[in-house]
Structures are given as structure tokens and as C-alpha cells.
Amino acid sequence: MSAPAVNAALLVFALPDLGEGLTEAELVSWLVAEGDAVAVDQPVAEVETAKSVVEVPSPFAGTVAVLHGRPGEVLDVGAPFLSVRPEGSEAPPAGTSFGLASDAAPAVAAAASALREDAGVPTAATHEGGEPTTSEGSGNVLIGYGTPGGLTGGRRRPRKGAAVRPAGTTPETAVAAPAAAPASGEPASPASTSDVSPAGAATLCVSPLVRKLAREHGLRLEDVRGSGEEGLILRRDVEAAIAARPQASDVASQAASSSPPAGRPGDAAEPGSAERDARSGLAVLERTPLRGVRRTIAEAMSRSRREIPEATVWVDVDVTALVELRAAMKRRTSDAVPGILSFVARFVVAGLARYPELNSRIETGDGGSQELVRVDGVNLGIAAQTDRGLVVPSVRRADTMSARELDAEIRRLAGLAREGKATPSDLSSGTFTLNNYGVFGVDGSAAIINYPESAILGMGRIIDRPWVVDGQLAVRKVTELTLAFDHRVCDGGTAGGFLRFVADAMEDPGAMLADL
Structure with a gap:
């Protein structure tokens, strides 16, 4: 018909x-x-x-x-x-x-x-x-x-x-x-027995993942109360029902242990439906599939560790002059003044112009052959922590921007990332990544390279530390820079030269900005 x-x-x-x-x-x-x-x-x-x-x-x-x-x-x-x-x-x-x-x-x-x-x-x-x-x-x-x-x-x-x-x-x-209904005499499928009530009314559950989760834990969907629209059963409803089951099982276990079987005094019945972790023996509270941003992060980090032979170099940097330069700019103007990260970003793109190997990547062909790919320009990725996980939106053609322009674009992309509005193109077009993990109150980190890039530069918190200046001990503003790089694209001399270039620029920003 x-x-x-x-x-x-x-x-x-x-x-x-x-x-x-x-x-x-x-x-x-x-x-x-x-x-x-x-x-x-x-x-x-x-x-x-x-x-x-x-x-x-x-x-x-x-x-x-x-x-x-x-x-x-x-x-x-x-x-x-x-x-x-x-x-x-x-x-x-x-x-x-x-x-x-x-x-x-x-x-x-x-x-x-x-x-x-x-x-x-x-x-x-x-x-x-x-x-x-x-x-x-x-x-x-x-x-x-x-x-x-x-x-x-x-x-x-x-x-x-x-x-x-x-x-x-x-x-x-x-x-x-x-x-179609099963033919007479044929056994009902698992879906028909668990998803349809005895009265024949269909359970409000349309997600195959939710159905699978319920089947794996032996949970009847008709016993679950849906919190979605019109009683729709969502994944959180099934997970809540699964998490509540060990409590009921413990009660049943206590009841059984109160009257142990003859010949085995003191034996307590094992919880029948509580899933136990095979490694620790503890009850499993929930199993959450990796998906979305978390799955993407896991796959990218695993691939980075698996395929990139990385090495790390680091240096402590006296940024007192840079902090004072920014403070003086704030006193002289009512306009927005670029943040410290924006100045560092400007020094980074200048350093990549001098050491372009760190702005390249290695591609592997079908036959296992490898090529070093270099591009014209820098798309600077800025690592941003959001409620959905760590994402890296990139500033396109950061090498053409001033510190003030970089500051505006970094703030715009960070806002989009926090709102979950950054496009896949924004999050996957970087050529080099800058990570300011100092916002978490830590001094240093052995960062993982953002695959398939070749390097990532991290900056720790800026703190007061004793520092020798002209032979005299003084209190200075100090931070730590850490560079993780792909040892296939360059050697330690190149990586150290780039890191020293950025550090020198941060220690004497006036001289560096005069040449940019």
C-alpha cells in the first residue's frame, strides 16, 4: 500500500x-x-x-x-x-x-x-x-x-x-x-519484554543508549520513573535507578544474614544485584561513557603520547619589567590594556617566525612515509578550561596582530569556548598552543602536545621570589615557562633557542616591542 x-x-x-x-x-x-x-x-x-x-x-x-x-x-x-x-x-x-x-x-x-x-x-x-x-x-x-x-x-x-x-x-x-508483533510461538525479543509494559503501553524511552544501559544492568524500563518531558526516561534516570539498587541489595543482605542457613552460621548473603569493581572489589556507583568533548580530549591526548616522541625544556623568568610596563600603561590610559597573556602571545608568534620548525607538524602517508609540513602564518591555540572540559580555540593569523588585537581575540574566543559556542573549525585549526596553567595556582606542568601540532608552551603563576639582580638579592616577579616539543621536528638547540627568545622578551619587553 x-x-x-x-x-x-x-x-x-x-x-x-x-x-x-x-x-x-x-x-x-x-x-x-x-x-x-x-x-x-x-x-x-x-x-x-x-x-x-x-x-x-x-x-x-x-x-x-x-x-x-x-x-x-x-x-x-x-x-x-x-x-x-x-x-x-x-x-x-x-x-x-x-x-x-x-x-x-x-x-x-x-x-x-x-x-x-x-x-x-x-x-x-x-x-x-x-x-x-x-x-x-x-x-x-x-x-x-x-x-x-x-x-x-x-x-x-x-x-x-x-x-x-x-x-x-x-x-x-x-x-x-x-x-510487527512476533509470530505465534516465537519468543519475544529482549526489547519487547523490557520496553513494553504488561498492558501493552510503550515505555517513553527513545534513546538506544539508555535502553542498552538498562539491559546491561538488568533494569526494567517500566520500573524507572522518567524525569523528561511527558515522563521520557533519560540516561540520568536509569543511572539513578542503578545507583539506588545497591542500597536495596544491602538491606536484603542484612535480612538474609539475620537468619543464616543451617550448617553455615554467620555467613552473610552476597548482594545479588550490586556490580562490583573487579580490581578493587568496591561497589560501582556508575559507568559513564566517554563522549563529546571528554572523548575527543581522551583520544587526542592518547594519540599524542602514542605517536609524538616529546621532550621538555623549561626556564624561570623574571617578569618584573613586563608587570611594571602593563601597570604603567593602565595608569596612562583609560582604554583596555592587554593582559600579560596577550603580551606573551605576541612574543610567541615573534619567536615562531625565528624558529618556524615549532610551528610545523609531521604527517604520515598511507605507506608509512612521513613529511614535515610547514605553513605560512600562525594560528595560535589558547588552552581554555570550561565546564565541558579543556578546549583549545585558535586565534587565526595571530602573527598579523598586535598585543591589543590579540587580547581582544583571546577574550572573544574564551567567551565562546565557555558558552560552548566555539565552532569545530575554531577548535581544530591551531598550529601552536599557548597554555596559561598559572590560573590554577601552579608553577609548572609537563603539558601534553595538542596533536597533531609539534609544540606547546605553558606558563605558570607569577609570584614574588628572591632573585639576584646586579649581584644583589631582590624580590622579583617570577614565572616558569615550560616547552614540550616534538623531537622529530627539531633538536634541543632549536627548542632552547625559542624558549630563551620568549623569556628574554618577557624580561625586557620594551626592547623587544621596539623591534616588533
């Missing part, structure tokens, strides 16, 4: 590839509701990727028909994201619903997406009836990428674990298969 006309009129916008090889994103919030009118390139949702929180605009104009997902749900790239009824199309009959009220809806949508990919049909713009349609996207830049200006080729091979259409079936019958 063909799909109803109202379904064929709907344009399905699949979650686009947000770049950086990402395959999924967590839906943070919807910016529209079903029934709202949307225009091309109008932001419709906020999603959190491995890099940042970004807005996703609609490539279509019309009326929102279906929101395929709920806040907190993790969606695969290429999965149905938003269905739009084009302007002028026939409205659905009264009582018609296209929402995800049933547990079968995610399975149907996933199967439909897999079938479209298996057939080579682009997933970025399709009718809900299964036929491809030409996108009316503007092609304008979107989160550093772009809305489609026509049919854009999605992945043509099925995703791992995607449904494969059996021979002799049509897309309509294959898509309907996940929602």
Missing part, C-alpha cells in the same frame, strides 16, 4: 554531518515546536557534538510537522531529524499524528534510513514516503559547513548494525517489519 499523500508531502531533514568525522550528536534543545513556521537557514535546534554546542538550521521552508527526537537523546548522523510540510501542501486530516509516541517509531525511522543508504539515496533531503526530493537549501555557511544546495550524497554503505532488507521485500514491508 502506498503512503498517504500527506506523508509524501513531508520533507525529512536528516541530521547533517557536522564535520570532524563525527557520527552522532546529542540533542540539547529544540528551538521550534511542531506546527511552527520555519524559513530556510532558521535555527531549529541546538546539538552537542564532540567539539561544541552548535545550532542546526533548517534547509527547508514550511511548517514543522515532526520533531524526530527529544532533548537528551543521542542521534546518529543521517537519522531523521526534522520533518517539514512545504508551504502550500495539504494539511493532515484531523487526528493524524506523526510524533514519536510509539516505541516503534525510532525503529521504523532507523530502518528507513538504513534502507535509503543501502539503496544509495541521499539522506539529507527525502520524502517520508521514501522518495528523494531536491533540497531548497540556500547553501549559506552553516556552523562552518553549509546547508545543502541540492541532493548531497550521504554515506552509501550501511552503518554498522544497520538493518539490511531481505531479498524479495519492498521498502514498505521492510520498514514495517520492526513494528
